[in-house]
Amino acid sequence: MSLRSLIRALAIAFAAGLLAVTPAAASRHVLIGLLDDANTLGDPAATFPVLVDLHVQVVRMTLNWRLVAQSQPVSARDPLDPAYSWGRVDAAVQAADLAGIKVLLTIFGTPGWANGGQAQTHAPASPQALQDFAFAAATHFATVKLWLAWNEPNNPIDLAPQYLKHGKKWLLASPAAYAKICTAVYTGVHQATPDAKVGCGATAPRGNDQPQGARPSVDPLAFLRAVKLAGLKTFDAWAHHPYYGSPRETPTSRPPAYQHAIELGNLDVLTKELTRLYGPKRVWITEYGYQTNPPDTFFGVSWAKQALYLNQAFTIARQNPRIDLMTWFLLKDDIPLGGWQSGLLTADNHKKPAYRAFQHLSLGVPVAGLK
Numbered sequence: 001m002s003l004r005s006l007i008r009a010l011a012i013a014f015a016a017g018l019l020a021v022t023p024a025a026a027s028r029h030v031l032i033g034l035l036d037d038a039n040t041l042g043d044p045a046a047t048f049p050v051l052v053d054l055h056v057q058v059v060r061m062t063l064n065w066r067l068v069a070q071s072q073p074v075s076a077r078d079p080l081d082p083a084y085s086w087g088r089v090d091a092a093v094q095a096a097d098l099a100g101i102k103v104l105l106t107i108f109g110t111p112g113w114a115n116g117g118q119a120q121t122h123a124p125a126s127p128q129a130l131q132d133f134a135f136a137a138a139t140h141f142a143t144v145k146l147w148l149a150w151n152e153p154n155n156p157i158d159l160a161p162q163y164l165k166h167g168k169k170w171l172l173a174s175p176a177a178y179a180k181i182c183t184a185v186y187t188g189v190h191q192a193t194p195d196a197k198v199g200c201g202a203t204a205p206r207g208n209d210q211p212q213g214a215r216p217s218v219d220p221l222a223f224l225r226a227v228k229l230a231g232l233k234t235f236d237a238w239a240h241h242p243y244y245g246s247p248r249e250t251p252t253s254r255p256p257a258y259q260h261a262i263e264l265g266n267l268d269v270l271t272k273e274l275t276r277l278y279g280p281k282r283v284w285i286t287e288y289g290y291q292t293n294p295p296d297t298f299f300g301v302s303w304a305k306q307a308l309y310l311n312q313a314f315t316i317a318r319q320n321p322r323i324d325l326m327t328w329f330l331l332k333d334d335i336p337l338g339g340w341q342s343g344l345l346t347a348d349n350h351k352k353p354a355y356r357a358f359q360h361l362s363l364g365v366p367v368a369g370l371k
Helices: 004-016 044-053 089-101 127-141 176-193 220-229 264-278 301-316 355-361
Strands: 031-035 058-064 102-108 146-149 163-166 171-173 195-202 237-240 282-288 323-331
Touching: 031 282, 044 089, 058 089, 089 102, 102 127, 127 176, 146 237, 146 323, 171 176, 176 195, 176 220, 195 220, 220 264, 220 282, 237 264, 264 282, 301 323, 301 355
Parallel strands: 031 058, 031 323, 058 102, 102 146, 146 195, 195 237, 237 282, 282 323
Antiparallel strands: 163 171
């Protein structure tokens, strides 16, 4: 589909009233969101009409610093610097704007020139470089008012290292690095767009707290406390990904205390600690979802349960006065089974029952059989 065809399709949707997604029956404060970079960034012309059909209110997408700035810019705060290539993110943000869908951009990925040639998961050597990029990005994407600093920084897949050894003692490393990352993004975005909101955290639901483990990570409560000690002073919202830990768990299940996990069923534990450390900050759920069986026979639930749990999860979010948005992951199942299978659509575009359940969320209309 061309951009012209997309504009035509979205115009038809406006005329049909499909974009009127804030009726009186809907929640007044929780934005209904979706995250699927492979489709929103990979094929915005085909994807955004589907998001319109789903009544998506906010779409989360990744702005990869490493891809945008493969070489070091001369004027890092100038979005027109020739080193910057905003590429496919431009097309996706434009499509979202045309559709009347808010955008939440996640700044992630350090260029090699900014961290001594290390992987993108390593923090920049100078937080100023990231602050300058955040300023340029917020200037370039002037219509974007929601931003997120990094993704799951308590997980070594997204931020490394998690621990460093000093003598014979292992010390936390990721919270200190992240405190600088979040401060840089917050400062840069707010300098460019004072009325924007910047979320920090985006923490994974669990961590093993084992520096010598095969995949050392930090549990979300320990991470929150540590970033405070490391000097993180302010942000507009704390984001978290309260995924389930077993297909036997429902959205209301509270994980055992020994797991040090924060899922949707015990989100109050995180909120209480956030309040103790930072006061009544807003909470964003920037990833959530249930995989389905089929195709995932190990971690998936039935298609019917996915729809039921989706409805229950967003109901929980709407009943929590601290939560401002909740983002479902994904729109469409990953093709390899080793990926994630929580899509509202199968990999070959068949609608699961959760598609209809999601479609009704922003309308405030319950789906028959989902209680």
